[in-house]
Amino acid sequence: MSTTTLTPTPTPTRRNRLSKGRLPRWAIPAVGLAALILGAAGSTLGGFSVASFLIYAALLFVVGATLATTAVEGRRQGTNSFFKYLVVGAFLLALIPLVSVLYTVLERGLPGMTSDFLFHSMNGMTGAVDNETVAAGTPVLGGAYHAVVGTLLITLCSTVISVPVGMLAAIYLVEYGQGKMLSRGITFFVDVMTGIPSIVAGLFAAALFGLMFGPSTRMGIVAAVALSVLMIPTVVRSTEEMLKIVPNELREASYALGVRKWRTITKVVIPTAISGIASGVTLAIARVIGETAPILVTAGLANSINFNVFSNWMATLPTFIYYQILNPTSPTNIDPSAQRAWAAALLLIIMVMVLNLGARLIARIFSPKTGR
Amino acid sequence: MTTNALTKPGGSGRTGDKVFSTASMAAGILILVTLFAVALFLFLQAIPAFTADPAEVSGGKGFLSYIWPIVIGTVIAAAIAIVLATPVGLGVALFISHYAPRRLAAPLGYVIDLLAAIPSVIYGIWGYLVLAPVLVPGYEWLNANLGFIPLFGGPVSQTGKTMLTAGIVLAVMVLPIITSLSREIFLQTPGLHEEAALALGATRWEMIRMSVLPFARAGIISAVMLGLGRALGETMAVALVLSTGNLIPSLIKSGNQTIAAEIALNFPEAFGLRMSELIAAGLVLFIITLAVNMVARWIISRHQEFSGAN
Incomplete structure (x- = not known):
């Protein structure tokens, strides 16, 4: 059995050694907010549209968050978070067509889902x-x-x-x-x-x-x-x-x-x-x-x-x-x-x-x- | 004295063994026969198109000059699809296998499977009636800013029924194939490899680069090749989305044609030499996909050590 005495925990006023060199919790949401604002501004310059706003904001966020992480936590963590955002972004991107197809089919298909449609053929339909x-x-x-x-x-x-x-x-x-x-x-x-x-x-x-x-x-x-x-x-x-x-x-x-x-x-x-x-x-x-x-x-x-x-x-x-x-x-x-x-x-x-x-x-x- | 099952001559199941191995071999041979029949049949039916007088073939300049533009069109459409779908597809697969919360991974996998399950004709009418009109402003922007590149030359199609739209629709259709296959492979990465990388202090991305991607390389290539095969032969989406025409470099103008769409749009009314031409076009498509698959096979065979059955 070891009998080492533990060093006393640091006082709450000092930053924890374990969390030193890490981005504070609010940093990434802050970058996100800034990206949204700047994206809105950027897309307004060339005639506002939802698509260009989202593209600008997403690019700004990925670049900004990566730079922030790299600056505070080092290059390896920066690369890590860069790929994290890319992977999440790929998933969100893939959802767009899925949601669009399903929404379109539901929106345009539901009115036609009558019992006539389901239980009759096209026989005699001209x-x-x-x-x-x-x-x-x-x-x-x-x-x-x-x-x-x-x-x-x-x-x-x-x-x-x-x-x-x-x-x-x-x-x-x-x-x-x-x-x-x-x-x-x-x-x-x-x-x-x-x-x-x-x-x-x-x-x-x-x-x-x-x-x-x-x-x-x-x-x-x-x-x-x-x-x-x-x-x-x-x-x-x-x-x-x-x-x-x-x-x-x-x-x-x-x-x-x-x-x-x-x-x-x-x-x-x-x-x-x-x-x-x-x-x-x-x-x-x-x-x-x-x-x-x-x-x-x-x-x-x-x-x-x-x-x-x-x-x-x-x-x-x-x-x-x-x-x-x-x-x-x-x-x-x-x-x-x-x-x-x-x-x-x-x-x-x-x-x-x-x-x-x-x-x-x-x-x-x-x-x-x-x-x- | 009871008979011992272990020493009984011709013990139980020997017939089962024989029947089972014969049946499975027969199934394998049947596949070979089928494929041979497909190739033979296409070739026999296509002969008239090769031997016909060049003036009688569509376009009036012989079969080669008829088939060349639509071969290029097919390759362009498939290339757009693969270039767009591969990075996104792998990203989605990684997201589901290694980034999403464990509890969400299975439902998200199901969502992507759903994308694979949506039939091509529905993508076709979606691309034709929903996506194409939406893309027109984007094409105009491309033409205004990058119009000096022939790929984005004008005038822009006002219906959006262009090669790029067809390529995007194909990319959406190919994406779930790449994703679901590579996801399966990513999930098979030995847990010990991943844990070893993490224990050495690797970040999540470093762990993926060091343990997951090397393990999955052959699987990724086969997934992309399967996606390419589908993009090359996809018929309905292109037939519905693309406003067909002659071969042109611009991707955002009406024009171009792919082999599969050419066959689908013309086969119902075709007869005689025209039918032979279309079947010959089918043969060409078949040969292209054959070449793609052979290359894929060669790449995969170089990485066989990663296969699980060792």
């Missing part, structure tokens, strides 16, 4: 109908029910195709194929496939089915195949990354207990990585559910409801949005079409959000408890 509703001021008719059905069916089909293939391929890559020629080839070409532009995947599926069932075959399953081409590499890559970071010690422990390889994979490796895999699959679904280009060339555009993915044209929400904006139902009165498009956009975002939330819950339920 420009004349839109012109009449605008002239009479009655609610917009016609909806996206057929597109919702198409989106759900096509996405479900492509998920059913891609997830087993993608996960098995990833398992092969990580667990069986280490160092083999085939495995290296697959890894390489999965990367190549990740870069396949969505429209090229659409062209491929259309051509494949065109060969088998005659030219310009357009139906839901063709679109599902096109989307699978896009989805499989995403699933493989994310699953592979997640399987790779499962510590080898876990596998070795399992083998040491005499557990077979496939039981080790299904009972040890995959459960450990399942949260990452689920989030990867979600990102994959989120990517394909909003794909427009492949649908344009594979499923066409329908105005009526079609529950059968194996016959006839099918609409999806993205193509519905695209055509309602680019080719409004009534070229002279585009407002009803715009309203339907934004409502469909809102619906699509809600679907994606529900998917994301669901996957996150699954990930949380299945994820192993870690120390972090």
Whole structure:
């Protein structure tokens, strides 16, 4: 036991040794306030606008706070705070488009979210109908029910195709194929496939089915195949990354207990990585559910409801949005079409959000408890 | 006497092992076959465009002079997107993994995932109807102050439907890809490395530079490459946002075109030689993305020691 006597604490009038050479607490808010004032002044000089004010103020704040920290606390702390402000600034910057997109979609989409929109198709809706509703001021008719059905069916089909293939391929890559020629080839070409532009995947599926069932075959399953081409590499890559970071010690422990390889994979490796895999699959679904280009060339555009993915044209929400904006139902009165498009956009975002939330819950339920 | 499970010949699960390894190998081979089919098909369908009489190809000067401007347009759009999105995306990833309060990190991660989940067509109509008009004053400022650089040459598009707008929309779409992938990698940095750096007195930024970034380098590159792949092939946002035209140096004037948007806008009405041309354009796009991915692969393979499976 040490018996050193502690030196008496310094009197409150003197500054604490530990806080010497540090900026006082009020300094950074003061710099912020000064940056706001100077920014307002600077932007007023060249005609005031909110954008230029924020840009000036942010620049002044980062420079001012960095200089203040450098002067008092030294160069290392100055660099540290400079990057801190940059990182926080990057995050705030990234929020601007997100907030803007969500706000716009909510603001313009909510008025169109009527039961008519949700439970009716565009069957029989012509420009004349839109012109009449605008002239009479009655609610917009016609909806996206057929597109919702198409989106759900096509996405479900492509998920059913891609997830087993993608996960098995990833398992092969990580667990069986280490160092083999085939495995290296697959890894390489999965990367190549990740870069396949969505429209090229659409062209491929259309051509494949065109060969088998005659030219310009357009139906839901063709679109599902096109989307699978896009989805499989995403699933493989994310699953592979997640399987790779499962510590080898876990596998070795399992083998040491005499557990077979496939039981080790299904009972040890995959459960450990399942949260990452689920989030990867979600990102994959989120990517394909909003794909427009492949649908344009594979499923066409329908105005009526079609529950059968194996016959006839099918609409999806993205193509519905695209055509309602680019080719409004009534070229002279585009407002009803715009309203339907934004409502469909809102619906699509809600679907994606529900998917994301669901996957996150699954990930949380299945994820192993870690120390972090 | 009870049979011992350990010594029983052909013990339980041997079939399972065989089935499982065969199925997983078959899945891998299926991917190779699919990719080969895509490439083969594009090539076969594109042949007429290569062999056709130059006068019959769109533009009347042969396939190369038809494809060249839109290849450059594609590269410009993707370059703008990557230049804008990479620093911001990495910043956001660092913010979520190392700066945000631990309690907030997960919800903030979800917010960024949401950005990734917003479909491209919604970004397209947002860029077309909301963003483009807002950017016009900014373009006028750029033209007035930096107009001597050809990139910002006038006259400024009054609708804002320009290459720079398309690039910004693409950057927004690419950002969450870069962020979510690099965030995952940042979070995997061994805690001991970080703690060791902090214990040596490193500031937070020094800790990130010394332990997080070296660990994540390969992951960051693959994230950026994935973002580039998406930016190159993105169709709908460009088709809706860009007011297309001939290849011009100015980014704030109407004009330019990308391959993917060219295909999407023209394919529905195309037939015969025009269809072959568009498929050939698709093939060119495919080859460009192939080249990008090969470079990425090469870079990543040099840093394999950072991979977790060792």
